Amino acid sequence: MKALTFSGGVHPSGEKELTCNQDVKVMPPPKMVVIPLLQHTGASCESLVQKGDKVKKGQKIGESRALITAPVHATISGGVKEVRLYNHPLGNKGLAVIIESDGFDQWADDIKRDDNFFRLLPQEIRDKVRDKGVVGLGGAAFPTSVKLTPPADKEINTIIINGCECEPYLTCDHRLLLENYREIIEGLKIIMRLLDVGKGIIAIEDNKLDAIKLLSAVIKMEPNIEVAIVKTKYPQGAEKQLIKALLGCEVPAGKLPFEVGVVVDNVGTAVAIYEALRDNKPLIERIITVTGSGIKEPQNIKVRIGTLFSDIVVFCGGLQGDIAKVIMGGPMMGIAQYTLDVPIIKGTSGILVLTAQDTFAVPAGPCIRCAKCIESCPMDLTPYLYGLYGRMQDYESMGKYDVADCIECGVCAYGCPAKIPLVQYAKWSKMEIAQAKKKKIEKKDKDIK
Amino acid sequence: MVPYIVSTSPHLKIRETISAVMRDVLIALIPAVAAAVYFFGRRALWVILISMASAIAAEFISEKIMKREVTVSDGSAAITGLLLAMVCPPGIPLWIIAIGAAVSIVLGKQVFGGLGYNPFNPALIGRAVLMASWPVAMTTWVTPFDAITTATPLAIAKFNLAQPLPSYWNLFIGNRAGSLGETSALALLLGAAYLLYKKQISWHLPVSFIAAVGLLSSIIGKDPLFNILAGGLILGAFFMATDMVTSPMTGQGKIIFGCGGGILTILIRYKGGFPEGVCYSILIFNMLTPLIDKYTRPQKFGVK
Numbered sequence A: 001m002k003a004l005t006f007s008g009g010v011h012p013s014g015e016k017e018l019t020c021n022q023d024v025k026v027m028p029p030p031k032m033v034v035i036p037l038l039q040h041t042g043a044s045c046e047s048l049v050q051k052g053d054k055v056k057k058g059q060k061i062g063e064s065r066a067l068i069t070a071p072v073h074a075t076i077s078g079g080v081k082e083v084r085l086y087n088h089p090l091g092n093k094g095l096a097v098i099i100e101s102d103g104f105d106q107w108a109d110d111i112k113r114d115d116n117f118f119r120l121l122p123q124e125i126r127d128k129v130r131d132k133g134v135v136g137l138g139g140a141a142f143p144t145s146v147k148l149t150p151p152a153d154k155e156i157n158t159i160i161i162n163g164c165e166c167e168p169y170l171t172c173d174h175r176l177l178l179e180n181y182r183e184i185i186e187g188l189k190i191i192m193r194l195l196d197v198g199k200g201i202i203a204i205e206d207n208k209l210d211a212i213k214l215l216s217a218v219i220k221m222e223p224n225i226e227v228a229i230v231k232t233k234y235p236q237g238a239e240k241q242l243i244k245a246l247l248g249c250e251v252p253a254g255k256l257p258f259e260v261g262v263v264v265d266n267v268g269t270a271v272a273i274y275e276a277l278r279d280n281k282p283l284i285e286r287i288i289t290v291t292g293s294g295i296k297e298p299q300n301i302k303v304r305i306g307t308l309f310s311d312i313v314v315f316c317g318g319l320q321g322d323i324a325k326v327i328m329g330g331p332m333m334g335i336a337q338y339t340l341d342v343p344i345i346k347g348t349s350g351i352l353v354l355t356a357q358d359t360f361a362v363p364a365g366p367c368i369r370c371a372k373c374i375e376s377c378p379m380d381l382t383p384y385l386y387g388l389y390g391r392m393q394d395y396e397s398m399g400k401y402d403v404a405d406c407i408e409c410g411v412c413a414y415g416c417p418a419k420i421p422l423v424q425y426a427k428w429s430k431m432e433i434a435q436a437k438k439k440k441i442e443k444k445d446k447d448i449k
Numbered sequence B: 001m002v003p004y005i006v007s008t009s010p011h012l013k014i015r016e017t018i019s020a021v022m023r024d025v026l027i028a029l030i031p032a033v034a035a036a037v038y039f040f041g042r043r044a045l046w047v048i049l050i051s052m053a054s055a056i057a058a059e060f061i062s063e064k065i066m067k068r069e070v071t072v073s074d075g076s077a078a079i080t081g082l083l084l085a086m087v088c089p090p091g092i093p094l095w096i097i098a099i100g101a102a103v104s105i106v107l108g109k110q111v112f113g114g115l116g117y118n119p120f121n122p123a124l125i126g127r128a129v130l131m132a133s134w135p136v137a138m139t140t141w142v143t144p145f146d147a148i149t150t151a152t153p154l155a156i157a158k159f160n161l162a163q164p165l166p167s168y169w170n171l172f173i174g175n176r177a178g179s180l181g182e183t184s185a186l187a188l189l190l191g192a193a194y195l196l197y198k199k200q201i202s203w204h205l206p207v208s209f210i211a212a213v214g215l216l217s218s219i220i221g222k223d224p225l226f227n228i229l230a231g232g233l234i235l236g237a238f239f240m241a242t243d244m245v246t247s248p249m250t251g252q253g254k255i256i257f258g259c260g261g262g263i264l265t266i267l268i269r270y271k272g273g274f275p276e277g278v279c280y281s282i283l284i285f286n287m288l289t290p291l292i293d294k295y296t297r298p299q300k301f302g303v304k
């Protein structure tokens, strides 16, 4: 079978051998967890607990009434030490519930296995997925229940389970494919039944041959599910690029995959959906890749949400070498941290520690118009213009040149010989544009009053 | 607590820098330099060295004066100097080439803001200025090896001079009169192959440029192969027009530039006053590049 792909993209070195051949290890629950009330794309939760409360593992501790949101749960049993602002891995600080372990690691009472889960009605499934705090585990952490609720006028015909894992260094999805393939397939089947869809595709990049072989063998009995091999290329796992590769159609600019009848979920999300229904288990832990030349024992670990980076680093043998960067996520889209005193959240796919030798700090030069950024941009944009206008802080022009369509994949800045921070400019301008819009609306409101 | 570096993603970048791009171009010009020295002797080497030295010095001094960061180490000034030498006659007085190189850098590049901001190919600006200022020195050609004054093949053909035209083979290997670095198609193509292999240039512009020249000359009943080999086309198409800063960015735009440049070249050769038109064609299309870029911007994902 020929590997499918999209146009554009780059081929950074994978660096996956560091971790891809070891079984996932379970990290024992830490003495303390810090659980941010905002871990997803959408509205922040409000705390349901107070200082001094006793909580059990899996107990809901944060909830919101907003439409796009997901509750958060206690990930260990113990006492609430404090609810306060804490370092947030997405930057700045965010309100978080700090829980100190009582050492018992006791489940909340309502968390029991339900072998009749397949009898649940569609709305019950959605409610449960929401109630258990399931969000997309590929990185953006979009609430899964929203993703499973297509608008009434859109007919869904394909479910794609995303096992591409195109970010270099990360191998947690690879391990999941190998170790939890049953749950992945069950999760996919639940989504297919829920949305009444007859076609499910599990997409895997062709650098994970063992996973492709294994999954292809086990889905032999499943007539409606196929394994699709896609080329190892970054960003093959980006939703729109994956749909293009598999189905040949382009999701219209500014629209969601619903538009072309597709729902895409990450492999980890499929497992989380399955566990939420069968075990009534909230999203309290996940598998992350702890890797990079600055980590003594790179490996994949199953870890409780809210565990601090510092505890995880200790579990993985500690740091080594001349540490330059600590990144949450992969090297292409991950977020650099300035401290290890920060918790992992639902969307954390890995902790990457790079040493001075890995990073390559050259000051930005002038754009020599080499067009590498244009050729490789998976959204077919003209990133060099973001450098040009970004330097002049002309965010309006950047808006005109479709910065809103930029998926911040990092491909342009990765390949730029002039080392221009194109993604930084794109992110800035999006924020500026959003703020300008907000101001405009506020002004209008005032004028009306 | 250790302060880790906090910067925006991506945290990985290719190691290639601007100077690596320029180094590839310099490497690609080595065969042509060797051919120039073989056919026109040590004199050619002097012209090249003086031109490069003058370009580098001009870059250094003007950046010092304008209090800009000194960027001689990126290699772009060296390339400008080398390219200018290649489009001048081998017998050009050394002081003239020195002035030309300085003009290329200062008027062709630095006044616009330095590398990346120049609308025209700096080396061709230098050549145009020299042509206007010292037309005789710039059109005094010599034969290979014995350096006897002669005319270029294009001039022989254009003005029906009573001189034999070189054979295709001699045109191909460079055994003919002409600008210092333009004569050997063989050497130039070797370098071009290297640039293509290294992906520093794409085929679009040079191939369409050369194809347009070939096609149009056969349409108007002239010898296409002669028109491709006899002048500065190969050098211009592969090394001048492909200058990233001054040529369109998309494949489509490059083809427009190439076809337009090719057509203009033939028009100048047969309808204009000069026997050769590659230099001016490229300069004119340098000027049109922003416009071409504007109209060939890629269609963004999701609107097709």
Ligand code: SF4
Pocket (backbone or CB within 6 Å): A366, A367, A368, A369, A370, A371, A372, A373, A374, A383, A384, A387, A412, A415, A416, A417, A418, A419, A420, A422
């Ligand atoms: S890759 Fe960098 S140097 Fe090349 S065109 Fe894009 S912004 Fe300019």
Ligand code: SF4
Pocket (backbone or CB within 6 Å): A376, A377, A378, A379, A380, A381, A382, A383, A405, A406, A407, A408, A409, A410, A411, A412, A413, A422, A423, A426
């Ligand atoms: S402009 Fe945006 S979408 Fe295009 S390569 Fe750069 S980061 Fe990716």
